[in-house]
Amino acid sequence: MRVKIHRGTKEIGGSCIELEAQGERILLDLGLPLDGDPEDSTLHPGIEGLQGAGDLLALVLSHGHLDHWGLAHLAGPELPVALGAATHRILKAAQLFLPKPYVPHKAIKYSSGNTFILGPFAVTPHLVDHSAYDAHALEVEAGGRRLFYSGDLRAHGRKAALFERLIADPPRNIDALLMEGSTLGRLETDQRFPTEAEVEDKLLDIFRQADGMALVAASAQNIDRMVSVYRACKRSGRTMVIDLYAAEVLRATGNANIPQSDWSQVAVYVPHYQRVLIKQEQRFDLLEPHKPNRIFPEDLKALAHKAVFLFRPAMLKDLDRVDCLAGAVAVWSQWEGYLRQDKGREIVEAFAARDIRLEHAHTSGHASIGDPKRLADAIAPKVLVPIHTFEPDRFTDHFGPRVTRKEDGHWWEIAA
CATH class of the missing domain: 3.40.50.10710 (Metallo-hydrolase/oxidoreductase)
Structure with missing residues (x-):
């Protein structure tokens, strides 16, 4: 399995990851950069096959925040879009009230823990604690390699038990963990966000x-x-x-x-x-x-x-x-x-x-610094790749030698 992070290795927002295996591809998220204009073509990632009917099989959305789906309108009506069932209902409910709404034409509605197949890719969503309802981390297996994409998560919301459950029973044999680092640079190591x-x-x-x-x-x-x-x-x-x-x-x-x-x-x-x-x-x-x-x-x-x-x-x-x-x-x-x-x-x-x-009166939708480290220790991936962060240089301080920096727009192979 090959990976290309189109955006996210050194910024928060605009998340987009392309995966390729056996000549076929999927996308994980297609987000709008923070403060970006969805009509600004300079922000549109160069992805072949967004109109469908090619080797791009589907777009998989982790959750319903604009920085993860805000460019999904670039996907044509023939490209399947997988998303949480409740996320789909919320997008439909919001459609009338928003100036630039989005509801996929060809939706695949998934639920936590239930694996779905897209060509050579087996995708298993994991419901996580986040400020967006129905947010998921995504586990993807293809070609004998396993990737875990954290999406956005935290451990201090009303669904904190989901985080503890993930640590207690983490996905196994993960070759590459794409870990969000929104909080790095915002908190000291021993600080935490309010619950x-x-x-x-x-x-x-x-x-x-x-x-x-x-x-x-x-x-x-x-x-x-x-x-x-x-x-x-x-x-x-x-x-x-x-x-x-x-x-x-x-x-x-x-x-x-x-x-x-x-x-x-x-x-x-x-x-x-x-x-x-x-x-x-x-x-x-x-x-x-x-x-x-x-x-x-x-x-x-x-x-x-x-x-x-x-x-x-x-x-x-x-x-x-x-x-x-x-x-x-x-x-x-x-x-x-x-x-x-x-x-x-x-x-x-x-x-x-x-x-x-x-x-x-507010708290972050993202984890305090110690919690992603607990998750990484539980998953024990072969490599950990920073994503969704303005501070990729700080990852080694918290996650150790397993950290491997990648650059936006470059393909890389998940090693055995």
């Missing part, structure tokens, strides 16, 4: 101290965070107010343990721009499952002092019209780097103009 449970406690403190509405700026697709917000609402006696997009994403998980729009202490508010969208697209059917707990502007104002509102900037006009921001607090519950970008600075200014205090 998702600690984020929940921080949210609880903020909600209890707030006199008015709590606006939580978080991704609706960060399902762990949606659970944390809901649990903090339950503990503080507040109602979690979500929009139609979030309600549809939560429904798409298909998980009875994930908060849903008809649960107690959940309300659905459809902001004006979503009402316009529903009318334009004649998708009134989307409202039906969420009717039991739907609220309207007059309800929102009455509920404000006991509400936690899942917030996006497009909703500010609604909140201003309803006049429900007296005593409000805002919680930034995603990567702080977004606030240094133009749109982030506009959000900060909008909060300040309304005298809304801004708090922070």
Whole structure:
């Protein structure tokens, strides 16, 4: 089996790996570089056969973050795209609401632990703990060689048991481990990120101290965070107010343990721009499952002092019209780097103009430094290749002599 990392040996984002065996190929991820424009052709990796009907058999997506699927639209309708079944449902649920959505034309829906065959490649997904729901590491066997691609993972989220399970029963006889190193350069070796449970406690403190509405700026697709917000609402006696997009994403998980729009202490508010969208697209059917707990502007104002509102900037006009921001607090519950970008600075200014205090409650979607080392020790690969990192030079310090650096765009053979 031969490997070409198109992007990722010295940057985070834009992940794309090409594998070749017996004259046939597959791709693992086809991601968009951080802050990249999907229409910028200079960012498109040179991969033959993306339109299908050749020796490129399939694109396999590890999870539903843009830096891993954001260039998947380059794949033609005839190329099969393998992805987690829940990831497929979430992409479909999000399709109407996003400016540049993606849903594969020819989907192969996989599930954790169940091997599927693509020509000479046997691919086994392993469900992992990550901020993206339904994220998987990928084990690939072909031509008598075995590769393990970590994808993105961590050990401090609500699915941390998956990480411990992987360490307790790791894949065996791995020749090459492609290990993500997002955290290198961000933490010291003995530091760790907060757990998702600690984020929940921080949210609880903020909600209890707030006199008015709590606006939580978080991704609706960060399902762990949606659970944390809901649990903090339950503990503080507040109602979690979500929009139609979030309600549809939560429904798409298909998980009875994930908060849903008809649960107690959940309300659905459809902001004006979503009402316009529903009318334009004649998708009134989307409202039906969420009717039991739907609220309207007059309800929102009455509920404000006991509400936690899942917030996006497009909703500010609604909140201003309803006049429900007296005593409000805002919680930034995603990567702080977004606030240094133009749109982030506009959000900060909008909060300040309304005298809304801004708090922070977040944790990384990636592992603290010690956890990938534990995983590498458990798998004991013949070689470990840095990927998804800005700091490949630091890998040897943490993973030892098994580290082998590779360069973007160069084929290499997995040795026996």
